[in-house]
Amino acid sequence: MALIGRVGKRLRRIIQRPASVELTRYEALLPAVGEQEPDVKRLSDAELTEAASRLRQEPEFGDEQLTRLCALGREAARRALGERAFDVQLLGTMGLLTGHVVQMATGEGKTLAGALAAAGHALQGRRVHVISVNDYLARRDAEWMRPVYDLLGVSVGWVEPALTAQERREAYSAQVCYGAVSEIGFDVLRDRLVTRVDDLVQQPPEVAIVDEADSVLVDEARVPLVMAGSVDAGMADEEVAKIVRRLRLGLHYETDPDGRNAWLTSAGASVVEKALGGIDLYDESGSDRLAAVNVALHAHALLTRDVDYLVRDGKVQLINASRGRVAQLQRWPDGLQAAVEAKEQLPPSDRGEILDSITVQALLARYPRVAGMTGTAVAVAEQLREFYELEVAVIPPNTPTIRDDRPDRIFSTPSRKLRAIVAEIESVHETGRPILVGTQDVAESEELADKLAKAGLSCVVLNARNDAEEAAIIAEAGKYGTITVSTQMAGRGTDIRLGGADGSDHERVAERGGLHVIGTARYPSSRLDDQLRGRAGRQGDPGSSVFFASLNDELVLAHAPDVPDGIEADEDTGEITDPAAQRQLNHAQRVAEGVDLEIHRNTWRYTRLIEHQRSRLLQHRDEVLRTDLARRLLAETEPDRCAELEEALGEQALERVCRELMLYHLDQLWADHLAFLTDVRETIHLRALAKETPLDEFHRVAIPQFQKLREEARQRSVKTLAEAKIGDEGVDLAAAGVRRPTSTWTYLVQDNPFDSDAEQALKKVRGMLRKKRN
Incomplete structure (x- = not known):
């Protein structure tokens, strides 16, 4: 019977958690960890540190060492933070120590699990980098976990942009160093240009533990980090920018359904050639002007202010597509960057000769051992396996999730969908429940805030314009009666506690149903949907989520525009209840995910050779x-x-x-x-x-x-x-x-922001055929 029970448990795990590593080995160690707890509690702080140091004598951690580390780590956290690690956090620690990407739900304590795993690697004599998505989280987590590391006898540091070379050297010399993926990557690039050994700040990499692993390893994977040396200011063709601003979609140029390409029609080519003095754009003599026209047309037709970028403090600032906030230090390739600056009539930014670059994927490939943690890994399990040879371990929640994930509500048009969203917010707000609304971009978040204001509802808006206040805004998003409107994935790394940051009003909010999450459209990835849903229902709290969608949303128009006939909407509300609409929405999302995966593959096919040569x-x-x-x-x-x-x-x-x-x-x-x-x-x-x-x-x-x-x-x-x-x-x-170079600087560049090779080839064919016909 016991054998049948174990087999049944494994079958359930396979069915419920696709692409998941078997956890039975780690679960079997938990009772032994609990048995050691009374003895470990009796140790003084010095004795606890000494007990941890004895683990340094073990070259590899077997079951006995894993058990001992978890027992000591649990006690260190209890003393230093007042938090006794749950069994599921210890499972996460073991998964990280054995080289997996662990999936742990929001609020389940990934930060502590990651710190105990980092300490475990350090006690085995390995240098550990804990890699996060931004500088704020790197510093916060290093300072937050430092007392735990101190009790375990492990040194810890962090890197951030303001540090000097010597301060960086000291941070990297610690056994555990926290840093944003970009900051660690930039230090790698800077080290590649030194001419004296003493100027190096990093030591050879050994272990990387990646926080928000899906974001870093997948969303950021094809964004190269660049080291540039001074040349001059980037120059866009101002004359061409003025001409292109006058062109009209459908008459002078066309775009493809994906919004990745734009090209001149024969009428548009004639207008441009005449405005440029009667040149032939498609003759060899006009190739330079044609390149300038193409890049200006891309900037004009395919990049939208307050969606793809902001203009702030007189500069163009890119918006990170997967996180809905300003992408610090990020820019497009020089020609496109200069074209957007010309479009917005801004002074050109510095242009530099690229001295070296590295993709995030190549950066992680430098580490002999890589592990990661996130709330949503299963959805990208295929990519983690294909590009990093990493397997996913799904850690069950400490308390079962009771969040009510409601079916999508689908409407015929975006305007009717927006009216329904406002009505939903009004209805839920009357109960006093806090509401978090996830929008697609800055423009949509501000439009919704305006609609809510007209309905007499006050809300807090979090988008790329005020992202510096992100942690503070999200920390209070669970307060009674609060409405928070946010772009994309609000507050990664910051829990939304019911009742506000101090949780003082927790019971009052919980009694009314907890946090209600609303998505204003399905994202291009089911993983982003799940991340938004996961803001509610933290650690067994009540909560609910619902996504609103339209068959005219950008996701559907770009990836599944051929909506089946016979789908009808309610005449009064515009809502569609036909199951075919849901199937169409899911299909559009799957196509979008496939496109992103192919772009990732295509980028890596080229960069793999470059990385081999660089190595x-x-x-x-x-x-x-x-x-x-x-x-x-x-x-x-x-x-x-x-x-x-x-x-x-x-x-x-x-x-x-x-x-x-x-x-x-x-x-x-x-x-x-x-x-x-x-x-x-x-x-x-x-x-x-x-x-x-x-x-x-x-x-x-x-x-x-x-x-x-x-x-x-x-x-x-x-x-x-x-x-x-x-x-x-x-x-x-x-x-x-x-x-x-007299000066150098670092930035991230949106590699190949529009075209895959197939798309480029198709565009060229279209252009040549048009030229021949005319």
């Missing part, structure tokens, strides 16, 4: 940085010149000069190689017209070019060494042309 070059660069390889290589070719310089400068100075020369030329050639690959990537779709596979063609061009780099760097270094002049202060490298 090989960095191995060589690191050897040049840390040894006398540069001097030996140059002495082989120019023995007399090296002997002359050694006599004049001394052996150590000569070694430093050779190292700086070769590092300079390696870095310059890599920057040139990246620019070359960008040009190849942007034109590779033309190869598709010749029936060649774009990816194969990209490899055919990129590999031979890379193989020349090391030899080219040596030859350039030899030439510079031969021409360099010796002055009173040694070799004048600057006069020999060895000049690094």
